[in-house]
Amino acid sequence: MRLKNISLNYGMRVFKALSEEARVRILHLLLLNKELCISDLEHILDFTQTKTSRHLTYLKNAGLLGSKKVDQWTFYYILDEAQEIISQIFKFIQKDTNLIRDQEIYQILHSNRELAINKIQNNPYRK
Numbered sequence: 102m103r104l105k106n107i108s109l110n111y112g113m114r115v116f117k118a119l120s121e122e123a124r125v126r127i128l129h130l131l132l133l134n135k136e137l138c139i140s141d142l143e144h145i146l147d148f149t150q151t152k153t154s155r156h157l158t159y160l161k162n163a164g165l166l167g168s169k170k171v172d173q174w175t176f177y178y179i180l181d182e183a184q185e186i187i188s189q190i191f192k193f194i195q196k197d198t199n200l201i202r203d204q205e206i207y208q209i210l211h212s213n214r215e216l217a218i219n220k221i222q223n224n225p226y227r228k
Contacts, residue, residue, distance in 0.1 A: 118159060129191060129204075138176050157177055
């Protein structure tokens with residue numbers, strides 16, 4: 102669903118959510134990578150589980166994030182209705198060095214995970 106305009110109340114929630122660097126970094130990672138679980142965000146941002154959960158809950162309560170459970174993991178993603186406003190805002194700060202570094206760490210983490218999966222799948226001793 103695409104927003105044509107937003108209410109003042111929703112706009113205030115968006116801007117309050119963006120008032121913390123940690124939440125901006127989380128939103129940026131979710132914008133680029135579609136969905137992530139808490140443990141991925143903890144590793145990338147070097148946050149504690151408590152801090153990560155607190156910021157994810159804030160973003161979810163602000164109406165910016167949704168979540169889905171897969172086994173023991175909860176994956177977070179930007180809601181469709183918030184996608185456009187968030188992507189427009191990030192056009193202005195996409196070259197920030199912290200945001201670039203976060204994405205580089207994500208890519209290393211993702212690459213290492215892919216290598217591990219490939220190694221497990223191609224293990225000749227695997228039953």
